[in-house]
Amino acid sequence: MESTGIVVAFWVLSALTIGAGLAVFLSRNLVHAIMFLILAFLGMAGLFVTLSADFIAVAQVLIYAGAISVLLVFAVMLTPLASRDNANSLYVVPGVLAGLALAAIVGFVAFEADWAALSGAAADQRASGATIEVIGDLLIGRYVLAFEIASILLLFALLGAIVLVHERTEPAVEVEPGAAGGELARESREPA
Amino acid sequence: MSVELGHYLAVSGIVFGIGVAVALSKRNAIAVLMGVELMLNAVNLTLLSFSRFSTAFGPDDEPLTGHVFVVFVLTVAAAEAAVALAMAVLVYRRRETVDLDRINLLRW
């Protein structure tokens, strides 16, 4: 890819994505971390655009930056008594080391491997027109079975989420007031 | 100066590494989930860049198979996020915390 605009866009978007990712790791506040995550998603969507993946980029914005982020915010809101700081766990050292090691491995492979890749003008030539029509054909053509299974997966994920979070109305049982007191107190503190 | 496959893969690797670090070193279950989403995004970037640059396709092959994969990854990620967040809420309801250091029922 030779054109200057693309090159500049790549570097800017890469810096944005990586920087936002680091901010997710470093920010002190959980809600701030979510905001930086959305920024990283958006930067990623930009990178998708530079790869001529227009449909995927739009889907990325809708699903990640939109739906999943909202879900995350909801989850934070539904856990009011949990801490809001973005504190580190006991495994921060192995976590960071593993992250560095994996990044190093992928980077090493990325530059050292002898990829049979298009480059320059050839790559530009591959970037031809809108992708959405072709993806649609593939989804209901060659990959129709996976497509159907994915729909079932989504359905069950939906049902699973509902069943998990659904509050069972226990049948009224005779209990000693003292024994059930703690339990009831805990239940009552939950958000409506 | 031009941008090649290696650059995209390197960016993908870095984002993946950040995702791993977040997933492993954050105490809050929701933050861990955020790390996982970053890792998934990095994988998506890899798939798309191979789709764009790879010469592995013959003349009759669809070059957009990578895109279809990404669509499925998005689907699974959405499902996973929904279920995982539901579980986080459930755990919170039982134990009033989503602190993973304190959730160790399977301890010896």
Add this chain to the structure above:
Amino acid sequence: MFLPDIPEAAVWAIYFAPLASFLLIVGFLWRRPLEAGRLTIFAIGLSWVLALWALDTSIGLDGEPAAFEPHAWFTLFDLDISFGIRLDGLSAVMLFVVTSVSLLVQVYSTGYMHGDTGYSRYFAFMSLFTMSMLGLVMASSLLQLFIHWELVGLTSYLLIGFWFHRPSAAAAAKKAFIVTRFGDFGFLVAVVLIWVKTGGVFDIAEINELAAGLSAALLTGFTLGILSGAVGKSAQFPLHFWLPDAMEGPTPVSSLVHSATMVAAGVYLLARFFPAIEAAPGGVHTTIAYIGGFTAIFAASMGIVMTDIKRVLAYSTISQLGYMVMAIGLGGYVAAIFHLFTHAFFKSLLFQGSGSVNHATGTFDMRLMGGLRHSMPITFWTFVVGSLSLAGIFPLAGFWSKDEVLLDAWHEDKILFAVGVAVAFMTALYMFRAIFMTFFGEYRGGEPAESHGDAEAHDEHHAGPHESPASMWAPLVILSIPAIFIGLVAFLDFGVLIEGAIPEELRHFEGVHVDGVVLVASTVAALGGIGAAAAIYFAGQPSPDVLRQALGPLHRLVERKYYVDEVAEDGAVRGFLYNGAGRAAAAFDRVVVDGVVNGVGMATRTLGDGLRRVQTGQMQAYTSLYLVGVVVAVVVLFAVSGDVLER
């Protein structure tokens, strides 16, 4: 001969009829004793009829083996195990003996065991025993023979300990089982030896054929192993001491198991492998002959001093089995089987007679009997017939067979001949001592205060002794017929029939002939024995008490059975096995076996204790480990094959 040749299925039926009887009794007739008894009699009767047919067929074939092919049983790696029937003169005669005696004993048992609480159990065991014995006799393969050999041991244990609530019976059963196991161990060694050295030839006929080609050492080992089994089963010295104790079992059991069948199995085994024994070095023959000869005189001497009538008969059995073993060792194959054949009938008769006496008096102690010839005439006369036959008085059955044995001894070994004649004298002495003490003189009261007789067998007691019921005396009468006449089969090609089972070159039986020296010596010895018994125990000149005092320590030594029981129990069992080997094994078990087991357990436990700390229950710990694993795996992959990145 008279009938068409017996089909193989019919021979199998001989074996399966008692087995079916056993299974039916266990399954359906446990609470219906009368039917159990009748079923057993019917099943064994069927076996007897078929055994007669088999005998007829075998006579028609001049004792040559019938052409029954072995059947494949199972294959273990390259070892083919098969089973089949060997029907030749030897096994046909044994089938006839076993089924005849068993049938009569079953009839006798219905009277003797009448009213016993374990009546059904008794007949179930008897059926099983008969099946085992028939299987042993008709086996064509060594392995098949060994299995039934052990089954016979097991059922004999069950029958001796039939009244298991009586401690002495339980102990006797255990003793019989364990002592014979010592012999069986040798037999097992022989089986393993022949398996290892011939590569899995188990067919008895094949083993006998191969025997001549085997090395002397191997053949010696094999035949001595066989001998060891026979010594245990046939109660030869030094494993003889279980048989007298086995008299704790019900008398019909002794009559079947300890006279005609199980104890004869040892002699049968030696006869079965007679060609192999003949091929063995001479030392083996001498060993066998002298074990037999020594046992004969050793047991006879103890028979003279016993006061328990059944034990007299037990020692007599050991002594007579000694004759048979001696005959085998001297090469007198036909003589041994002939004596086994006749002995089965008259010894069974004598045991049943002693049971009949016990039935009347409630005791086995001859000192408490006396004068029974008036009240029990049938028992008395049949007992006298059996005793005369056993003593070898012309022309009863025992005379012919004993003379054959003595004749072989006369030709082969003069020392053993002298022993044989001495035993003949002692046999006559102890048998007629028993007769005079039991049936003559005054009745001395019968059952002692603490009953140790077969009290369960008959709850009701009458004022004086009386003749036993017909179901008991009828077998006595029937058995006395062969006890008198069966010896005459020697004139009917009996030798040809028996020798049909062995290869032609070993056959040298030339028919019955009476040697003057042997005839005179044995008859004089027998009559001398009777005379001595009459003098001491009937006329009282000299009286037994005087003799006892005169002989003093010698009498005491014999009465205490040469202290063999003490040596065996205190020395061998307590001293060596229990305190020596047992404690060593216990120490080994504690230190080494337990050490290994506990060590493995401790190691596992310690390791697990360490490893379980990995299980923190924290998701991120597991994920960290997993990712570290990924990194390590990739690095190792690069290190091992550096060119993975090249196209």
